[in-house]
Every structure is written in structure tokens, then in C-alpha cells.
Amino acid sequence: xxxxxxxxxxxxxxxxxxxxxxxxxxxxxxxxxxxxxxxxxxxxxxxxxxxxxxxxxxxxxxxxxxxxxxxxxxxxxxxxxxxxxxxxxxxxxxxxxxxxxxxxxxxxxxxxxxxxxxxxxxxxxxxxxxxxxxxxxxxxxxxxxxxxxxxxxxxxxxxxxxxxxxxxxxxxxxxxxxxxxxxxxxxxxxxxxxxxxxxxxxxxxxxxxxxxxxxxxxxxxxxxxxxxxxxxxxxxxxxxxxxxxxxxxxxxxxxxxxxxxxxxxxxxxxxxxxxxxxxxxxxxxxxxxxxx
Ligand code: PMM
Numbered sequence: 001x002x003x004x005x006x007x008x009x010x011x012x013x014x015x016x017x018x019x020x021x022x023x024x025x026x027x028x029x030x031x032x033x034x035x036x037x038x039x040x041x042x043x044x045x046x047x048x049x050x051x052x053x054x055x056x057x058x059x060x061x062x063x064x065x066x067x068x069x070x071x072x073x074x075x076x077x078x079x080x081x082x083x084x085x086x087x088x089x090x091x092x093x094x095x096x097x098x099x100x101x102x103x104x105x106x107x108x109x110x111x112x113x114x115x116x117x118x119x120x121x122x123x124x125x126x127x128x129x130x131x132x133x134x135x136x137x138x139x140x141x142x143x144x145x146x147x148x149x150x151x152x153x154x155x156x157x158x159x160x161x162x163x164x165x166x167x168x169x170x171x172x173x174x175x176x177x178x179x180x181x182x183x184x185x186x187x188x189x190x191x192x193x194x195x196x197x198x199x200x201x202x203x204x205x206x207x208x209x210x211x212x213x214x215x216x217x218x219x220x221x222x223x224x225x226x227x228x229x230x231x232x233x234x235x236x237x238x239x240x241x242x243x244x245x246x247x248x249x250x251x252x253x254x255x256x257x258x259x260x261x262x263x264x265x266x267x268x269x270x271x272x273x274x275x276x277x278x279x280x281x282x283x284x285x286x287x288x289x290x291x292x
Pocket of ligand 1: 074107149199269
């Protein structure tokens, strides 16, 4: 599809924005850095700028291709934070990392935060609502020209559990994502900048999550890069010791990352980058072995 004027990026960061490839045969690792007091697995740990920067540097050294920075928890039942507070949490970090040449995705449902993060040097906009929570997000995506993660979403934390009802979760999620993507394209978003994400755990129970992972190729058949974000999520709890801390789910998360990579996922969003790196190296070696 040809670019139109509406699709041409008009906003440039004063910082050289590190670029993130959307094509290629290597699955990228998106390392999670939540600067929130209440995220379910790492809440409260990275609120101080120095500690957050150090953690981001460590994730990068371990093999993260980009760092996903979020200032608002999206776990079920989480309270919304003000946009000002969200920006106070994320912008200094985005600015410092981009300045250091580290690619950042900003995990936000707020258009003004996405725009400010783009000015600060963010490389990707990751919106768990896929642009549904804030009507201005589409304009910001068009104006910044940044890659846009469109996650399957049916509502904010307070209402998402009640909306976990599907006739056929795989077909329904695929159709709803396809519709959302079509709407964004009609409004002027460059299709080459769209990434889709099934939204593991968002208005989905464990059975729904496993069906979506097991039918990964149905989602991939949309023809867009796919982000798989299952790391440490609640549906993995039955696979580890009862009552174990969320980081006990890192091994199952890494296995999911390797399977997703072997199916051609664009990226995996994970907490434990070192273990994921090793899992993806195995998937790569396996693929090379298949070609030899
Ligand atoms: N999950 C969380 C936050 N951001 N972004 C995308 N694209 N996909 C997700 O599934 C997703 C996300 C919640 O998990 P966390 O508390 O571990 O960050």
C-alpha cells in the first residue's frame, strides 16, 4: 500500500530514535520494566530512576532488543493512575535509555503519554487497548509514524474478567483484532507499522490463553508481526509449585517464548531476559538444524 501524506510521520524526537526492525527472521526480546508500585510480578522494584536504568542496562546486556516501559499497571482490578503521574514515572526513563541508544517501547493507553514518549525517543508504542481507550491515540500513531502494538482488548481492568466470554476464543480474537486493524488503516495508520498481540490474560481465562497460544498460526495468518506476552502470567501458576512467587514461572515463560519463536513470532515480552535469550538460542539452533 502507498504512503499518503496522512501517513507520513510529522513528529521527530530531538533524540535519534533507535530503530526496531518489524521484519526479519529473528524473534526479538522485549524486556519488561514496569515503573509501577502495583504490577503483579515486579511492582515497586524499579520506581527509582537509577535502579530502573540499571535494570534496563542489565536486561540489554542479557540480550533484550528493546525495553518495554509501563507506568500504569494493567493487572485485573488495578486502579488507573493520572496521566501526569504516568508521565512522571516513564518519561525520564524513556529519555535516558533512548539517549543511550537503547530501543524503548512505551506501554500506555494514553495518547498524550505516547506522544511525549515519542518526543523523548521511544521507538514503539505499545497500547494494550489497541487505540480503543483513548480516541487520540490513532492520531498520535499517525503523527509519530512509530510501530504500534495493537493488543486484543475488551475493557479496562475493572471490567475485563466479566468480558471473558467467547463463542470460539481463537476465531473471536482473530476477528476482533482484524476489525481493529482495518479501522486503524482506514483512519490512516500505515499497515506496515502494525503489530498484533492476542492479549494473553486480558479478558481471557487459562483455557482461552492456551487455545490462543496453541492456535498461534491462526493469528499469524493476519499477515502482521505478532507479539507474544505470556511472561509470569497467572495461567502459568498451575505449572509450578503451589504458592510459588511469580518468578517461578520464568521457566514455563521461556518455553512459551521458544515455541513462539519457532512459529515465527516478531517478539516476546518477558521479565527474565537471560533465560529467554537461552531459550530463543535453542529455538534458533533447532531451526538451523532443520535447514542443514
Ligand atoms: N501485558 C501486560 C502489560 N503490557 N503489553 C502487551 N502488548 N501485551 C500484554 O500482554 C501485556 C502488555 C501485563 O503484564 P505485566 O504486569 O507483566 O506487565
